[in-house]
Every structure is written in structure tokens, then in C-alpha cells.
Amino acid sequence: MNAPQETAVAAAAPTLADIARQYLAAYTGRDTTRAHRIGAWVRLLGERPLIALSPDDIDVALSRLAEEPARVYGGLDADGKPIFRRKAAKRSGPTLNRYLVALAALYAWARRSRLAPRGFESPTRHVDKFPENRGRVRYLTDDERSRLLWACKESAWPRLHLLVSMALTTGARRGELLALRWCDIDLDRAEALLHDTKNGDRRVLVLLPSVCEELQRFAPRDATTSTALVFRSRLRPSQPYAMEQAFRDALALADIKNFRFHDCRHTAASYMAQHGASLLEIADTLGHRQLRMVQRYAHLNTDSRRRLMARVFEGKL
DSSP: OOHHHHHHHHHHSOBHHHHHHHHHHHOOOSOTTHHHHHHHHHHHHTTSBGGGOOHHHHHHHHHHHHHSEEEEEEEEOTTSOEEEEEEEEEOOHHHHHHHHHHHHHHHHHHHHTTSSOTTOOOGGGGSOOOOOOSOOOOOOOHHHHHHHHHHHHTSSSTTHHHHHHHHHHHOOOHHHHHTOBGGGEETTTTEEEESSOTTSOOEEEEOOHHHHHHHHHHOOSSGGGTTSBTTBOSSOTTSBOOOHHHHHHHHHHHTOOSOOTTHHHHHHHHHHHHTTOOHHHHHHHHTOSSGGGGGGGGGGOOHHHHHHHHHHHTTTO
8 A cells, every 4th residue: 555545545544533532422431530641642643543643743742731720639429420620730740641641552552443444553662751750658647546436427428437447547548438338348257349440350358356346337237228338328228428527637637748548559559668567568569560550668668678677697797
């Protein structure tokens, strides 16, 4: 096929917007930002044929995204739809990388669905990613933890203390906890089963006695409600409770700054590292498949390395 013919084929091919509509209709993943990020690519390049886009086209679009104000995920509204809030700051390098990952996933899906030619290579493979930092590690001091748990007990939402306690003691993500149903809780074994985690694996959370005791307070007495969400909405029981404002109010009451709910997960991991847990144990608890994801906590734990080196060199020096 000569160059004019290739150009004609590309021009007649489905546009990025065409493919994006089909992709999002078929998408069953857990990434609540996927539609938002694909929507940004549709806005910038949607009228272009998907297979005709070049790495340069994507680079230019990324540059435009880098100049726009960032938007952050703000939870779900009353109808279960994601809410995004505009920030004054521009998008960071790691955030722009997530946009590129979303576009690469669209290309992979198009190829699997035979909407792109067999053997077609995604142009995203030739776009350089932005440097990633080591990752944020913000965890609560002992005093901050005490103040936050006290403030949660004062909340108008009676289950906030339970939610935060579970987050701090299991390291589970907010979405994982909000998706828990009573049938996933085994109080006799002090365990909670996560069926569909971020990386697609099932995972078992170990529940401390204090958490089990509080769960018992809210446990349904009727067996027919065993499939109900543990942290369900009052108005829409099929949806999780919109806990963002309750959590912000608790932070304000406790006078805690620069802390997000996800930092409860960092707190759990940091406490484990400070008490001698290995990176493998932390990764297993948090549900990470790769140790590099918990490398950020390595500086908090020198005890396990000290014990290792003592065993290796004992009697040799």
C-alpha cells in the first residue's frame, strides 16, 4: 500500500472519540478517574483517527494538559457518580503520566477488539513519561492519631470512627472499605474479605479486637440484610455513605493539617515499618504486588536490616 492509500485508510478509520465511546461503555475496571482522563483526550484529539495519531501529537496534547488547572477526585455524589473539584495548581508530572496510561489502555483495548489493525503499535510507547517522585509519606503522630480518633467519635456520622479505625489498622484503601458488605465480615475469625481490590486480587484483612467490637455494635440482626454495605448511605442504601465532609470536619475538630484519608494507609504502613516489619510484610498487608511500591517506607525501618547484618557477620569480625 502506497503513502496516499495509507493516508486514505487512516482518514476513514474510527476517530479517537468513536473508539473512546465504545471503550468506556465496555470498561469494567475500578479506576474512577478513567472516564475523566479519556474525556480529556477526546477533548484534545477526539476528531482525529485513532491510528493516525503520532507520538508528537500526544506530546503536544500532554503539554496542553500540563498548562491546565488540575482537577481532583472528590468522591461520589448521591447518584454514585464521581465528583471532581478544580484546583489552582497545574497537573503534576505523575498525574500527566496517569493520563498517558489511560490512553495506552484505550489503544490496547482497541487492538484486542480489532478496532485497530493487527500488529498496530500504540504511539504512547514512544512518548517519554514524566519523572516520578518517591511518593508522599504523611502519617499521624501518636498525638495526632489520638486527637483524630476522638474527633471521629464526636462526628454526626456514627460510623466514622469505625471507618477510620479500620483504615489505620488494616491499611486498606477507602474504596475497598466502602465496598465491604456484612457478608464479607467474619467476626469469629476476625477477618474481612476484599473481593475486588485495585490490582484485581482478593485480599483478607485482619481485624483487631477493638475493630471487631465496634463492628458488632453495627452488625445487622436480620440475616436478610447480610448483603448490605457496612458503610451504606442513609438515603441510598445501595450506595456507600458520602463520608468526605464528615472526615474533613473531624480533621478540623482535631486540628490536623495536610492529611488525606489515603494517608491513613500510609500511617498503617509507617507504623508497621517503625515496629520492625519487613517490606515484604508491608506489601502483603497493603496488597502490593511489587516491593518497589513500599520502598518509600524503607527509611523508617532499620531494625530488620540490623538483625539481618548481625546474623550474617556474627563471629566474623
